Structure formats: structure tokens, C-alpha cells
Amino acid sequence: MDGEQPSTAQPQPQSRLVQTFACPNCGAPVTIRASGHTVVVTCRGCQSLIDVATPNHQIVSRYVSRRKFEPLIPLGSRGELFGNPYEVIGFMVRSDTESEFRWQEYLLFNPYHGFRWLAVANGHWNFLTMIKEQPSGASDGDVRYDGKNFALYFRGRAQVDYVFGEFYWRVRANDVVKVADHIAPPQILSVELDQGERVWSLGQYVEPDVVRGAFKVETPFPVKVGVAPNQPSPYPRIGGPFFFFVALLLAIQVLTDAFAGKEPVYQSGFEYARTAPDKVKVTPPFELKGRASDVEVVSVAPVNNHWLELRMSLIETNTGKTVSFEQGVEFYSGSDSDGAWSEGKHRHRILLSSVPAGTYYLTITPQGSTDTSYSVAVRRDVPAWSNFWIALTLLTLPAMLVGLLRYNFETRRWADSEFSPYQSSSEEEE
Amino acid sequence: MRRFFLILGILTCCTLAYANYRGWVVLNSVFPRTWEHKEPGKPGIFHK
Numbered sequence: 001m002d003g004e005q006p007s008t009a010q011p012q013p014q015s016r017l018v019q020t021f022a023c024p025n026c027g028a029p030v031t032i033r034a035s036g037h038t039v040v041v042t043c044r045g046c047q048s049l050i051d052v053a054t055p056n057h058q059i060v061s062r063y064v065s066r067r068k069f070e071p072l073i074p075l076g077s078r079g080e081l082f083g084n085p086y087e088v089i090g091f092m093v094r095s096d097t098e099s100e101f102r103w104q105e106y107l108l109f110n111p112y113h114g115f116r117w118l119a120v121a122n123g124h125w126n127f128l129t130m131i132k133e134q135p136s137g138a139s140d141g142d143v144r145y146d147g148k149n150f151a152l153y154f155r156g157r158a159q160v161d162y163v164f165g166e167f168y169w170r171v172r173a174n175d176v177v178k179v180a181d182h183i184a185p186p187q188i189l190s191v192e193l194d195q196g197e198r199v200w201s202l203g204q205y206v207e208p209d210v211v212r213g214a215f216k217v218e219t220p221f222p223v224k225v226g227v228a229p230n231q232p233s234p235y236p237r238i239g240g241p242f243f244f245f246v247a248l249l250l251a252i253q254v255l256t257d258a259f260a261g262k263e264p265v266y267q268s269g270f271e272y273a274r275t276a277p278d279k280v281k282v283t284p285p286f287e288l289k290g291r292a293s294d295v296e297v298v299s300v301a302p303v304n305n306h307w308l309e310l311r312m313s314l315i316e317t318n319t320g321k322t323v324s325f326e327q328g329v330e331f332y333s334g335s336d337s338d339g340a341w342s343e344g345k346h347r348h349r350i351l352l353s354s355v356p357a358g359t360y361y362l363t364i365t366p367q368g369s370t371d372t373s374y375s376v377a378v379r380r381d382v383p384a385w386s387n388f389w390i391a392l393t394l395l396t397l398p399a400m401l402v403g404l405l406r407y408n409f410e411t412r413r414w415a416d417s418e419f420s421p422y423q424s425s426s427e428e429e430e
Numbered sequence: 431m432r433r434f435f436l437i438l439g440i441l442t443c444c445t446l447a448y449a450n451y452r453g454w455v456v457l458n459s460v461f462p463r464t465w466e467h468k469e470p471g472k473p474g475i476f477h478k
Contacts, residue, residue: 293453
């Protein structure tokens with residue numbers, strides 16, 4: 001893609017742009033679609049490369065490729081891409097001199113907008129426009145252009161394997177230029193260095209169906225293989241929104257905690273005797289005020305190597321609505337060959353969810369393995385941090401999933417690059 | 431997908447705020463659906 005792009009392509013009638021002449025080698029008719037811009041053109045009959053910039057149309061080479069490549073978009077096809085109509089006038093196959101990785105490039109022409117390129121590799125398409133501004137930064141490292149950072153993805157030498165059609169510079173098979181690709185998906189910045197001249201092109205990833213539809217190509221395009229260097233990731237960055245929502249959740253919980261009433265409404269101590277005839281305790285009525293909120297019931301018993309189970313009911317005095325629950329207190333301790341041990345707690349806490357305002361009392365039916373004292377405390381509107389942890393988990397799991405999928409996609413994108421930021425140090429040493 | 435996550439984040443925050451306001455507790459709690467109806471005016475009657 002080196003050479004000069006006509007910077008001020010003046011509007012010209014189509015008839016003045018199209019010229020036909022006889023091939024000086026085989027006599028077959030040769031058509032030029034971008035007359036005035038085209039420098040070389042290949043003869044469809046003998047594949048000779050003809051220099052049309054000279055008055056007598058000299059033959060540059062009588063090169064006949066041993067391997068003929070068929071363009072996916074026939075030359076002469078017209079289609080509209082990014083709002084402008086273009087005609088395919090040139091076709092070129094190039095390869096990396098080291099890996100022999102091969103790709104195709106199509107030269108597009110519009111008399112009002114000049115030249116553009118369509119490049120396809122591994123079934124992935126790019127629409128490229130030459131740019132006059134030089135991106136800042138070294139071409140052999142990351143560069144900045146249009147406010148974006150483009151990461152170096154590839155550096156090597158590209159060889160022309162096959163040319164067909166017309167071109168605006170003296171291209172010929174086996175030409176080799178230094179190339180480098182820098183990516184900021186969905187864009188790519190390609191630079192070619194030939195005889196001291198740097199030519200930059202800005203590419204935009206295009207879905208194959210868009211190209212196929214634009215040029216009305218009936219034959220299917222090759223399927224996409226792998227991830228293209230500048231293919232947009234289907235998994236967006238959500239780190240920003242994630243941390244914003246985590247901060248919001250935390251703020252909500254902290255505010256809830258700060259403004260919670262945590263109002264003690266009842267507290268009392270009792271004695272449990274296994275031989276007592278009536279073990280059921282009934283508390284005096286107590287008021288739960290305000291909007292519906294949770295109620296915390298905490299039981300404490302100083303048991304040691306024993307247990308105490310409390311079956312409770314919270315009963316609304318007027319309606320008789322009741323919620324029943326159990327609280328178990330058990331504590332065991334001792335020592336063995338590993339030293340002292342203990343398990344269980346002297347305290348049990350339970351939260352009753354969304355209890356409406358009203359006058360309530362508790363019935364307590366204790367059952368235990370020993371006689372003991374115990375206490376019961378009731379508080380109203382106690383913040384439950386478990387809600388926060390559940391909300392955080394609900395938010396974190398999808399974020400982690402998207403992050404893992406995005407990481408996987410990015411590692412596949414950079415798999416073929418020697419400049420991958422995902423390479424481990426051991427891989428780099430190799 | 432970004433939009434889905436934004437919607438999920440908004441819904442999660444709203445749900446937490448509303449649950450806290452209503453006094454809903456998910457873990458280590460007893461839910462209102464376990465409420466039973468007892469005969470009013472008879473304190474001390476306990477049915478398991």
C-alpha cells in the first residue's frame with residue numbers, strides 16, 4: 001500500500017476515467033478504470049505488467065505467476081462502503097516473508113474520494129484509508145493517533161505474491177516492504193516502509209457479510225478463523241460500572257446501618273429446670289413501632305458441655321398472627337492429645353424478616369440437657385449485612401464471567417503476536 | 431452486554447435499598463410466609 005494517494009482527486013466524468021488500449025505484449029484489450037491515477041495495469045490475457053504512465057505503455061514485466069489467485073470480489077465490482085461508492089480496480093496477494101502467512105488486498109477507487117483498500121486475512125476484513133498525519137510515537141512501538149493508543153501487534157516484511165488489475169504505483173511481484181501493524185480495536189494502524197518513505201493507513205474492522213452485501217458477491221466468503229488483531233471484542237470492559245455499583249451498594253448498606261433504629265424492645269433472663277412442671281415462659285407484651293422492619297432475637301445461655309434449645313413464637317396480640325422459630329445454644333470444650341478444644345457458642349441470633357408494627361409477646365419453650373439460666377433480647381430494625389453480601393455476589397459473578405470471557409478473547413487475539421501483553425515471562429524467554 | 435450489566439447493577443442496588451427499607455432479611459432469618467394464624471386474645475397458646 002505504498003505510493004502516493006492522489007490528494008486532490010478532482011471530480012471527472014466516468015468516461016474520461018475509463019480508457020482502453022491494446023496490450024503491447026499480446027494485443028488483448030486492456031482497460032484502465034482510474035485513468036490519470038493508475039501507474040501500472042496488468043493485462044488480463046498475458047498478465048504482463050504495463051506501465052501506463054509512460055506514453056508508449058512499456059511492459060514492466062512479463063511475469064506470469066505460477067499460481068493464480070482468484071479474487072473473492074471480481075474486479076470491476078461496484079459497491080457502497082461507509083457511505084461512498086467504490087469500484088474494485090486492483091487485487092493483490094501478499095505474504096509475510098518469515099511465516100508465509102498470506103492475505104489479500106483489494107484496491108478500491110472512487111473518483112471523488114480517491115483510493116481505499118479492503119484487506120482480508122483468515123476471513124477477517126478491514127477497510128483501510130491512507131492517512132497523511134503521522135501518528136506520534138515510534139513506528140516500532142506503540143503509537144498514538146486521533147487521541148487513541150495503538151499497541152504494536154506485528155512487525156515484519158511483506159512480499160507481493162500476485163498482482164492483478166491496476167495500481168497507482170509501480171508494484172510488481174516479489175516486491176518486499178517493511179510493515180508494522182498497531183491495533184486499537186476495532187481500528188488498526190498499518191505502516192509500510194519502502195525506500196525511506198513511511199505510509200500510514202488507518203483500518204476499520206468490517207464484518208464479511210457487510211463487504212459481501214456491498215459488492216453483491218454471490219459466492220460465500222471464507223469463514224472467519226480465530227480472532228483478528230483488531231476484531232472488536234463482544235465482551236465489553238465493565239470494570240468501571242462494576243466498581244461504581246459496588247461503591248453504590250456499600251453506600252446503601254452503610255447508610256442503612258447508620259439510620260437503622262436498632263431499638264431494644266425487650267430483654268429478660270429466665271431459669272430452666274428440667275424437673276419444673278411448667279417450663280413455658282410468656283413474656284409481657286412489647287411494642288414494635290414504625291414501618292415493617294426486621295426483628296433480632298438473641299438468646300444467651302452459659303452452658304458448658306451441654307445444650308439448650310428454645311422453641312419460640314412471636315405472637316401479635318390483636319390479630320394472633322404468629323411466627324415460630326427455634327434457637328439452639330450449645331457449647332462443648334475439653335482437651336485431648338492435641339491440646340484444649342472447644343466448639344459451639346453460648347449465643348444464638350436470629351432475624352425475623354419484615355415484621356409489621358404492633359403489640360407482640362414471645363412464648364418460649366425451653367428444652368435442654370442441664371438446668372441453666374438463659375436470657376432473651378429483642379431488638380427492632382437491625383441492619384442485615386447478609387443482604388449486602390448477597391447483592392455483591394449477584395453483581396460479582398456476572399462481572400467475573402464477562403471478565404474471564406474477555407480475557408480469553410484477548411489472549412486469542414494476541415496469540416499470534418510476538419508483542420502480546422499476555423505472554424508469560426517463561427514464554428518470552430523461550 | 432454492557433447494557434445488561436448496567437441494568438443488573440441498577441436492579442441490584444434498588445433491590446438492596448428496598449429490601450433494607452422493608453426489613454427483608456434473606457440469610458439466617460425467618461420469613462413472613464412462615465407466619466401462622468392463632469386465635470386472638472389467647473396468649474400463651476403455643477402450637478408446634
